[in-house]
Amino acid sequence: MTPTSLIGGHVSVTGGLAKGGLACMAEIGAEMIQVFVTNPRGWALAAGRPDQDALLAESGVDTFIHVPYLANFGSPSPETLANSVAIVRHTLRRGVDIAAKGVVVHTGSAVSQSRDDALRQLREHLLPLLDEIPDGGPDLLLEPMAGQGAMLCATVQDLEPYLAALDWHPRAGVCFDTCHAFAAGHDLAAEGGTRETFDLLHKIAPGRLKLIHANDSKDACGSKKDRHENIGAGLIGAPAFGEMMRHPAVAGVPICIETPGKTDKHREDIETLKRLRDG
Ligand SMILES: [Zn+2]
Numbered sequence: 015m016t017p018t019s020l021i022g023g024h025v026s027v028t029g030g031l032a033k034g035g036l037a038c039m040a041e042i043g044a045e046m047i048q049v050f051v052t053n054p055r056g057w058a059l060a061a062g063r064p065d066q067d068a069l070l071a072e073s074g075v076d077t078f079i080h081v082p083y084l085a086n087f088g089s090p091s092p093e094t095l096a097n098s099v100a101i102v103r104h105t106l107r108r109g110v111d112i113a114a115k116g117v118v119v120h121t122g123s124a125v126s127q128s129r130d131d132a133l134r135q136l137r138e139h140l141l142p143l144l145d146e147i148p149d150g151g152p153d154l155l156l157e158p159m160a161g162q163g164a165m166l167c168a169t170v171q172d173l174e175p176y177l178a179a180l181d182w183h184p185r186a187g188v189c190f191d192t193c194h195a196f197a198a199g200h201d202l203a204a205e206g207g208t209r210e211t212f213d214l215l216h217k218i219a220p221g222r223l224k225l226i227h228a229n230d231s232k233d234a235c236g237s238k239k240d241r242h243e244n245i246g247a248g249l250i251g252a253p254a255f256g257e258m259m260r261h262p263a264v265a266g267v268p269i270c271i272e273t274p275g276k277t278d279k280h281r282e283d284i285e286t287l288k289r290l291r292d293g
């Protein structure tokens with residue numbers, strides 16, 4: 015039997031990682047969760063609360079942590095680079111504390127420097143962090159972006175040089191965001207487009223897909239714009255998500271929404287995905 019993908023969402027942890035996060039999970043009908051453990055728009059290395067960490071770890075819920083958006087290992091700014099190292103190291107440690115399955119980090123941008131310099135910098139500063147992950151700790155999941163500006167990795171093909179810069183480290187996984195991939199030019203809405211995209215992902219990075227961010231897109235394929243939409247309300251459309259969940263490379267890979275709106279909308283998106291999975 016093919017393993018089933020758990021379907022869940024990014025949840026608020028107001029009130030505590032376990033208390034707030036698990037309550038929110040129940041409200042939206044999620045089977046897995048993604049959380050922030052620090053301010054998503056800052057660099058502060060927030061300490062956890064051991065009681066909440068233990069409760070979440072003991073809950074057995076599949077949990078992923080998203081690193082703050084500012085992290086960028088391709089940045090020419092020494093300050094941004096140092097902050098990126100500190101925040102990813104901190105988040106990986108927090109991942110151990112809460113028994114997270116994975117820590118998601120955006121693949122970043124070269125900004126004003128060359129792609130080669132940015133990839134060298136990635137190798138020098140991110141590879142050691144992958145080596146530090148203890149056995150049983152979370153994998154580091156690299157999330158390709160929509161492709162604006164000097165993004166280092168947007169298309170599935172871009173994953174090849176990116177992962178090569180990290181020596182194809184065994185703890186480097188992939189978090190595939192459907193909205194980002196569509197914006198980067200993978201036409202998931204076209205006949206066979208979803209199958210082709212996941213075939214290619216499996217060919218380039220076999221076994222590395224560890225999480226999917228399931229988001230519809232407000233903008234057209236190839237727009238390079240990163241504006242998430244509710245499932246079925248955007249230009250990707252619901253059928254593509256059904257096709258995705260039937261792809262063998264996606265079997266058992268958790269699926270997490272990061273869609274607009276509040277509880278009601280999120281519950282609806284999760285229901286839609288469950289229907290497409292189970293129907
Ligand atoms: Zn995402």
